[in-house]
Amino acid sequence: MYSEKLKPFAKKKNLADKAFQHAVTLDYLENAEFDDCSMHCFHYQQMFELLFKHILETRTKYGSYPLTHKLGRLVTQVTEETVFKTDLEKYEPRLKAITVCAEAYRYNFLIDCASYRHDVEVLNSLLDDLLVFMNGE
Secondary structure, X not given: OHHHHHHHHOOOOOHHHHHHHHHHHHXXXXXXXXXXXXXXXXXXXXXXXXXXXXHHXXXXXXXXXXXXXXXXXXXXXXXXXXXXXXXXXXXXXXXXXXXXXXXXXXXOOOOOHHXXXXXXXXXXXXXXXXXXHHOOO
């Protein structure tokens, strides 16, 4: 599902291509039988981070992005510096939760998979909106 959505960015040798690579991994993990969803969260966070940074690199005045991994900050910067607009109140808390669970993966902590999957369901609509915006390139 994710790799199909991000397929237009495959083999572009940019940040969006790296997001596509994480999307391929997400598709694999969707079918894997793991009790812990933190690995999925890590790749989901990376996919969003790279998409946000690609937008900041290609659609802003200075073409630069911050070193932060915090998705809440990145989405805010994208909405402030580009013409992309979204409901920050709806998405920002969920993006922050994804950032936290990705950090939990790095430290080998278990996460609440039911809450995580609910956040993913909501954030998939943001992903679709971002891809529509990016395909206007």
